Amino acid sequence: MRKRMGVLLGAVCALVLLVASAQAGTKRSHVTTITLSGWSSGADEDNLLQQVVNTFNNTHPSIHVNYAIINGDYGTAMTARFAAHNPPDVFYVDSSVAGSWVHQGVLQPLNSFITSTHYNTKKFFPNLLGAFASGKQIYGFPKDWSPLAMEINKGMLGQAGGKVPRTWAQLQQVAQTMASKNVVSGGKPICLSADWARMLAFVYQNKGSLSNLTSPAAINAVNFYVGLLNKGLAATPDKLGSGWCGEALGKQKAAIIFEGNWLLPFMKSTYPSVQYGIFPMIKNKTGGNLAFTVSYSMAKDSQNKPAAWTLLSWLTGPVGQKLWVSKGLALPSRSDVKAIGGRGAFLSAAPFAHGWGFGNPNFANAYTVMGNDLNAVIAGSKSVASMMSDVQAALKGG
Amino acid sequence: MTIQTTAAAARPYVPGRARADVARKALLYALIVAVSLLFFVPFIWTLATSFKTIPDSVNVRLIPHPWTTSAWHAIWSQYDFKLYIKNSLFLAVVITCANIVIAGLGGYAFARLKFPGREVLFLLVLGTLMVPDQLRFIPVFVMLTNWHLIGNFTGYILINLVTATNLFFMRQYFLTIPKDFEEAAKLDGAGYFKTFWRVMLPLALPAISALVILQFQGTWNDFVWPLILFGQGNTAHYTVQLGLASLHFTYSTLWPEICAGSIIAILPILAIFLAFQRYFVSGVVSAGVKG
Amino acid sequence: MSGVNETVGRPVRSSMQGAKLRETLWGYGFAGLPIAVFGLFFVYPLGYAIYISFLHWGILGRMPGASGTYNYAKVVHDPVFHTALKNVFEYTIGVVPLEMALGMSLALLINQKIRGRNFFRSAFYFPSIASSVAITTIALYILNSDGLFNRIIGSNTPWFTTASTVTWAIVGLNTWTTSGTIMLYYLAGLQAISDDVYEAAALDNTGAWRTFRKITFPLLKPAHFFVLVVFGVGALKIFDQNFLVSNGGGGPNYASYSPVLYIYRQAFSNYDFGVAAAAGVVYFVVIFVLTLVGRLTVGRPEAA
Numbered sequence: 001m002r003k004r005m006g007v008l009l010g011a012v013c014a015l016v017l018l019v020a021s022a023q024a025g026t027k028r029s030h031v032t033t034i035t036l037s038g039w040s041s042g043a044d045e046d047n048l049l050q051q052v053v054n055t056f057n058n059t060h061p062s063i064h065v066n067y068a069i070i071n072g073d074y075g076t077a078m079t080a081r082f083a084a085h086n087p088p089d090v091f092y093v094d095s096s097v098a099g100s101w102v103h104q105g106v107l108q109p110l111n112s113f114i115t116s117t118h119y120n121t122k123k124f125f126p127n128l129l130g131a132f133a134s135g136k137q138i139y140g141f142p143k144d145w146s147p148l149a150m151e152i153n154k155g156m157l158g159q160a161g162g163k164v165p166r167t168w169a170q171l172q173q174v175a176q177t178m179a180s181k182n183v184v185s186g187g188k189p190i191c192l193s194a195d196w197a198r199m200l201a202f203v204y205q206n207k208g209s210l211s212n213l214t215s216p217a218a219i220n221a222v223n224f225y226v227g228l229l230n231k232g233l234a235a236t237p238d239k240l241g242s243g244w245c246g247e248a249l250g251k252q253k254a255a256i257i258f259e260g261n262w263l264l265p266f267m268k269s270t271y272p273s274v275q276y277g278i279f280p281m282i283k284n285k286t287g288g289n290l291a292f293t294v295s296y297s298m299a300k301d302s303q304n305k306p307a308a309w310t311l312l313s314w315l316t317g318p319v320g321q322k323l324w325v326s327k328g329l330a331l332p333s334r335s336d337v338k339a340i341g342g343r344g345a346f347l348s349a350a351p352f353a354h355g356w357g358f359g360n361p362n363f364a365n366a367y368t369v370m371g372n373d374l375n376a377v378i379a380g381s382k383s384v385a386s387m388m389s390d391v392q393a394a395l396k397g398g
Numbered sequence: 399m400t401i402q403t404t405a406a407a408a409r410p411y412v413p414g415r416a417r418a419d420v421a422r423k424a425l426l427y428a429l430i431v432a433v434s435l436l437f438f439v440p441f442i443w444t445l446a447t448s449f450k451t452i453p454d455s456v457n458v459r460l461i462p463h464p465w466t467t468s469a470w471h472a473i474w475s476q477y478d479f480k481l482y483i484k485n486s487l488f489l490a491v492v493i494t495c496a497n498i499v500i501a502g503l504g505g506y507a508f509a510r511l512k513f514p515g516r517e518v519l520f521l522l523v524l525g526t527l528m529v530p531d532q533l534r535f536i537p538v539f540v541m542l543t544n545w546h547l548i549g550n551f552t553g554y555i556l557i558n559l560v561t562a563t564n565l566f567f568m569r570q571y572f573l574t575i576p577k578d579f580e581e582a583a584k585l586d587g588a589g590y591f592k593t594f595w596r597v598m599l600p601l602a603l604p605a606i607s608a609l610v611i612l613q614f615q616g617t618w619n620d621f622v623w624p625l626i627l628f629g630q631g632n633t634a635h636y637t638v639q640l641g642l643a644s645l646h647f648t649y650s651t652l653w654p655e656i657c658a659g660s661i662i663a664i665l666p667i668l669a670i671f672l673a674f675q676r677y678f679v680s681g682v683v684s685a686g687v688k689g
Numbered sequence: 690m691s692g693v694n695e696t697v698g699r700p701v702r703s704s705m706q707g708a709k710l711r712e713t714l715w716g717y718g719f720a721g722l723p724i725a726v727f728g729l730f731f732v733y734p735l736g737y738a739i740y741i742s743f744l745h746w747g748i749l750g751r752m753p754g755a756s757g758t759y760n761y762a763k764v765v766h767d768p769v770f771h772t773a774l775k776n777v778f779e780y781t782i783g784v785v786p787l788e789m790a791l792g793m794s795l796a797l798l799i800n801q802k803i804r805g806r807n808f809f810r811s812a813f814y815f816p817s818i819a820s821s822v823a824i825t826t827i828a829l830y831i832l833n834s835d836g837l838f839n840r841i842i843g844s845n846t847p848w849f850t851t852a853s854t855v856t857w858a859i860v861g862l863n864t865w866t867t868s869g870t871i872m873l874y875y876l877a878g879l880q881a882i883s884d885d886v887y888e889a890a891a892l893d894n895t896g897a898w899r900t901f902r903k904i905t906f907p908l909l910k911p912a913h914f915f916v917l918v919v920f921g922v923g924a925l926k927i928f929d930q931n932f933l934v935s936n937g938g939g940g941p942n943y944a945s946y947s948p949v950l951y952i953y954r955q956a957f958s959n960y961d962f963g964v965a966a967a968a969g970v971v972y973f974v975v976i977f978v979l980t981l982v983g984r985l986t987v988g989r990p991e992a993a
Contacts, residue, residue: 037630040644043652068632071643072625076957080626082748083536084543104748104960194941238850241835251456270452364958368938375941379852430798434812437865440827441815504723513716519724526731527922528976532953533969534734536962541733557730560723563919567874570911574881590715604880608873619820639820660823667818668811675810
């Protein structure tokens with residue numbers, strides 16, 4: 001009897017000890033681990049973001065952030081993670097998919113966090129913030145942005161008279177001069193991508209808009225764009241032996257291209273000897289440009305939402321964003337963070353920049369239609385009007 | 399054993415035939431050399447590019463100018479390709495061995511053993527060939543997540559234990575082996591497993607060699623499944639392909655590093671191929687019949 | 690097993706039944722594990738796909754709406770899907786005979802006793818070694834409008850971005866890379882043909898071409914069937930190259946759109962898993978029917 005009591009007591013003691021130590025364990029290891037994921041934009045960017053994350057980890061001892069890069073098809077990997085209810089806590093969301101991710105319910109609505117922590121969202125540029133909002137509910141904060149600018153090979157521009165084009169007419173003139181003097185040997189004066197993510201800027205420059213693609217303004221803009229190609233003043237990058245116009249500029253197969261901030265690290269590392277200048281995007285009836293932006297958002301299925309919020313709000317807050325844009329790899333999305341010098345051509349586009357794909361859940365599908373149809377139009381097998389009505393229908397979800 | 403020499407030995411002597419034979423042989427050699435060159439050219443270009451600097455790597459010129467080994471240094475030290483190779487090797491060996499045994503057993507069963515529903519089940523095996531990966535991606539991923547088999551190699555190994563291609567191939571091969579061997583084994587009192595392990599499997603050496611080469615390579619080159627199942631962020635689990643992908647950025651590509659990494663990636667497969675291709679020697683089966 | 694004990698001292702019929710039972714059990718035993726793997730990771734997902742193909746299904750599961758065949762209607766009436774089917778049929782009819790012929794020729798070529806045989810075998814196999822991503826990246830570079838290939842033949846067509854040539858560029862690329870693999874399969878098959886057969890043919894004074902046509906080729910029937918099914922289905926499932934050369938868009942002008950790319954886009958771009966599943970089921974049926982046709986044409990060689 002005593003023996004059995006002894007055994008029972010021992011067992012109870014062991015149990016209590018076990019539970020106590022477990023509790024003590026959780027009290028001791030009060031560090032919450034969360035995951036931050038994004039795609040890989042370049043060695044410089046990845047290293048910089050790791051540095052930013054390290055700064056966060058050092059200044060927030062109760063949270064440890066694992067920065068996990070997804071090399072490969074980001075969309076597919078994230079979709080699989082969402083479907084398995086096992087996503088990263090904080091991650092990139094490109095503005096062109098933000099609409100559909102909100103619609104699918106995989107992003108955590110942030111308004112409750114904003115109000116409970118009195119987070120000031122007024123410093124974000126409204127049209128950028130609007131890309132990640134649905135109605136009044138915010139689903140992410142833009143971490144940076146870039147519009148398009150015009151980049152011109154300095155030597156070739158000099159040979160064509162040296163005047164930087166500012167309007168459509170001037171662009172055509174400069175290109176014509178370059179063509180007649182054969183300044184760009186083996187290539188064409190302008191490189192134009194068969195991509196609505198470039199051409200749409202021209203539509204805006206002609207006072208067209210995405211909501212009324214069949215208007216004369218929009219159609220005329222496309223005609224101008226395709227017209228440059230048909231006149232031999234421009235070519236698509238594949239005809240210039242390149243994967244994109246940046247490569248064409250580097251290979252000196254084109255003198256004038258329209259690309260964003262991402263061109264700069266590329267040219268520096270791959271074609272360092274090519275001298276080119278960055279100029280504001282041209283205009284026609286008005287200025288027109290596209291804003292490409294990416295947000296940090298939180299997963300609806302995140303297991304550590306408070307910690308994730310701390311990270312998210314810090315990264316897009318003044319401290320975190322200042323660190324991120326310090327190398328000039330991107331432009332700040334907040335008015336209280338200054339961009340580094342030399343980015344004037346991009347910054348001047350801000351008033352004219354229209355969001356790329358903002359908020360439309362059908363955008364990804366529409367983008368495929370856009371690309372395929374534009375190729376057909378350039379090849380001459382489809383009319384511009386037909387493409388416009390196709391794209392319009394696709395944007396509506398048809 | 400060749401078609402030519404055996405036939406030649408049996409043919410009556412005709413003047414001038416010797417010269418025609420030499421001419422034919424020369425043509426044959428020329429053809430083989432030309433085809434080999436054609437097949438080799440991209441490899442030579444890759445090798446050359448791995449010794450270039452990034453600005454130079456975009457040139458078509460074959461000779462690097464300047465010549466540098468920085469890409470190779472980077473691959474080895476900055477990107478932990480030693481570890482990636484170890485991981486890839488581990489997966490390739492485990493999955494290849496599993497496939498030999500399981501596809502061998504299964505192929506033998508479908509080729510030689512009679513059991514009800516055999517034809518229907520074989521149609522099922524063929525049917526799996528027709529299901530595109532993209533379709534079964536999400537269900538398989540969700541399944542493995544629920545069983546906590548992702549983030550490490552377990553889930554990946556599980557779904558690759560055996561492939562329909564390998565099973566199908568072993569079956570076809572077993573069908574071509576004369577039944578004499580099994581009958582002899584039966585007379586010797588061997589059971590089904592012993593017959594398989596001691597008699598059929600050794601006879602299938604050419605097929606196994608092909609399977610080793612192809613499955614090793616298939617696992618070695620696999621990218622999407624490793625990416626989704628264990629390749630997100632934790633570089634300790636990276637395979638060579640995942641490592642190579644990390645050199646590929648949206649707007650800039652480290653071509654010399656990718657080329658260097660690709661060559662490292664190719665070498666083990668090449669080694670396996672060279673090691674196992676000697677088993678494509680005839681006479682294994684016929685020797686068995688005579689002996 | 691009971692069968693073993695029963696055979697001793699029992700009538701012949703029971704011992705035969707016992708043996709049959711043993712064979713059946715061993716058969717299931719051997720085939721069981723692969724069937725289990727296939728069941729879990731192929732049959733179950735296919736069943737799951739069939740289930741969701743009748744519903745509105747998003748990333749996180751069922752979306753509001755009643756069940757019905759609307760997904761199938763959408764797929765069957767989608768002109769993009771029709772284009773994808775047309776593209777893949779064109780591709781398959783082009784690539785399969787080419788790579789089979791090339792693979793078989795290489796196998797026959799390399800089966801001769803020639804010096805440096807090992808080296809050449811490796812050379813022929815080389816293009817198959819690299820991953821499809823690596824090979825396609827290199828091919829994109831070589832088949833650029835000002836790439837190596839165009840410099841040699843004096844053209845400036847960007848082969849992968851011109852609607853009329855992209856399918857054939859991929860045919861060329863894949864023939865080049867898979868012929869080595871097919872060569873391996875045929876080589877293995879050739880080893881199973883015993884020397885006696887060739888000796889008999891030689892004694893009968895049969896020439897090389899006749900030997901091939903009347904003896905070698907027919908004896909390779911199990912290999913033919915295997916190659917036709919595996920690589921035919923593989924061609925119908927083409928995805929990687931189409932995705933890479935068009936950056937996922939299936940262009941230019943839908944010229945590189947394949948049915949599997951269609952499934953992929955519906956699932957991972959539109960997040961419409963119901964439509965993706967319906968497309969997958971439809972295409973599975975298409976492939977199945979074609980394979981059955983293939984099986985009937987090549988005959989039933991395995992009357993074992």
